[in-house]
Amino acid sequence: MLLRVVLENFLSFDEAVQFDMFPNGKRTTFADHIYPQEIPVLKQAAIYGANGSGKSNLIKGVDFIRNTALSKSFLSSIELERYFFKLKKGARKAPIALAVEFSMASAYFIYKIEVSLTHIKKEELYRSGRGKESSLLIFRREDKKVELRNTPSAEVAAATNELIRKNPLSSLLALNREFPIIKDVDVNKVSDWFEHKLDVVSIHSDLINLMELMRKQKALLAFTNNLFRELDLGIAEIGVKSENLDEWIGKHASVDENVRDEIESLGPKEAFVAYREHRQAFSVSIENGMKKVHQFVFNQLGKKGYLEEMDIHSQSDGTVRILILIPALYAAIHQEDKTVLIDEIDNGIHPVLVKNLIRYFATRKAKGQLIFTTHQTGVLDQKQIMRSDEIWFTEKKDGATQLYSLNDFKTHNSLSIEHGYLEGRYGAIPIIGAIQ
Numbered sequence: 001m002l003l004r005v006v007l008e009n010f011l012s013f014d015e016a017v018q019f020d021m022f023p024n025g026k027r028t029t030f031a032d033h034i035y036p037q038e039i040p041v042l043k044q045a046a047i048y049g050a051n052g053s054g055k056s057n058l059i060k061g062v063d064f065i066r067n068t069a070l071s072k073s074f075l076s077s078i079e080l081e082r083y084f085f086k087l088k089k090g091a092r093k094a095p096i097a098l099a100v101e102f103s104m105a106s107a108y109f110i111y112k113i114e115v116s117l118t119h120i121k122k123e124e125l126y127r128s129g130r131g132k133e134s135s136l137l138i139f140r141r142e143d144k145k146v147e148l149r150n151t152p153s154a155e156v157a158a159a160t161n162e163l164i165r166k167n168p169l170s171s172l173l174a175l176n177r178e179f180p181i182i183k184d185v186d187v188n189k190v191s192d193w194f195e196h197k198l199d200v201v202s203i204h205s206d207l208i209n210l211m212e213l214m215r216k217q218k219a220l221l222a223f224t225n226n227l228f229r230e231l232d233l234g235i236a237e238i239g240v241k242s243e244n245l246d247e248w249i250g251k252h253a254s255v256d257e258n259v260r261d262e263i264e265s266l267g268p269k270e271a272f273v274a275y276r277e278h279r280q281a282f283s284v285s286i287e288n289g290m291k292k293v294h295q296f297v298f299n300q301l302g303k304k305g306y307l308e309e310m311d312i313h314s315q316s317d318g319t320v321r322i323l324i325l326i327p328a329l330y331a332a333i334h335q336e337d338k339t340v341l342i343d344e345i346d347n348g349i350h351p352v353l354v355k356n357l358i359r360y361f362a363t364r365k366a367k368g369q370l371i372f373t374t375h376q377t378g379v380l381d382q383k384q385i386m387r388s389d390e391i392w393f394t395e396k397k398d399g400a401t402q403l404y405s406l407n408d409f410k411t412h413n414s415l416s417i418e419h420g421y422l423e424g425r426y427g428a429i430p431i432i433g434a435i436q
Contacts, residue, residue: 001037001368002100002339003041004021004022005018005065007019007098008098009094009097010057010064010085010097011054011061012085012400012401013054014400018403019045019392021041021371023040024387024388027388032365038130039103042369042387043369044361045370045371045372045392046374046391046392047393048377048393049393049394049395053395053401054396056343058373059200059341059343059373061098062198063341065098065100065194068113068115068174069111071174072167072170072171072178075120075170076169084117087400095116096116097112098115099113101128104192107186107189108128109125109128109189110128110135111124111190112125115169119168121143122143123139124137124139125139125187136149138186139172139182144165146161146164148182150184156182160182163179197337197338198339199328199339199341200343201328201342203343206280206324210323211283211296212283213327214296215294220326220327223330225238227322227329227357231356233319233353235298235300235301236300237299240294240296240297241294241296242292242294243293244293245263245290245291248293259274263284266284269286270285271284276313277313279312279313281312281313296312298310298312317348318349322349322353325345328342332361333361334367338367338368340371341372342370342372343372344375345358345372354376355376358385359384359385362385388406389405391406392404392405393406
């Protein structure tokens, strides 16, 4: 579970700001939105703000930490200079500083990293003291020097330092995934959390394995159909239809030659996904030595109960966007300690559907967390969906993002937060000048 994130000198964040999932103990509404672990955390959070206020940059910050922790080539493969706060003199002289605190299987960890343009200046991993005692150092990497909790042999120490020297822009966590020199169970737990317990869905995310997930995981497909019925999208059922490649090709003579070549060269453990108009048109896999084509089918409701089988190209952008979000939503509900962040959850989706989508999660007994940015004020409903401490705002001041919680304001549970927000009571709304 995510406890908190701290960002400094990153994109629109100048001085250090903190986002956290700590509940206000004085709030009594939606008690089931609090996970009662040693350090209680909230089930969900919504982040509001005007366009350009920096709310998406919080999601990008978490994704930046995750990618740095998992991929040794991430920092060297991006235009790193773009990620520094630029709206003051000398900003690039200071490092990007990011930190995340989280829990996993009753253990609490803090991971910190400071990144300059040329190398990682500092990287630290701790067992969190949970505010009760001093945090326990697991490792510290400062420039080219590494300190480990468990004193390594001279050989291991030399090998670790050589790895750092040769890979100045690679995190020690990522390097250890490929070259497991540090024999520490906590290091493995933290890597596992970043890889399996933290998901980030950007506004342009597309699950290339979506069709395979739906085809192979019956529980996920059943969840999808239940959710679509709850949202009343006019779809009786979604399925994945499979056919032998030769039969399918016979019905689709117009398939591009390049696509045919890629299908022809497909290996036994590989899958091919074809796109048309930015949607997954079909996928191809090899099963029992036979090439199979898989396609989404939507049993669409018509007049007097009539059903028509339609493909994904007959669906609206909003329906396709919801379909892409479903595996993340499913994970947040069903996977222990899972944290899912979604940027602009309302992108392409009708406000009523967004509200019902969030209500669906809010009213389910979940095992994980859902954190999202949105413009849709219908979610600001403290009678049906959100606690006030689950609502955050972003606002720009002198070009820098300020991040604050509705919890900082005195609000009674009978008040309409949506009306108060639209009236500007909490800030974080667009300021539009007079049109001349």
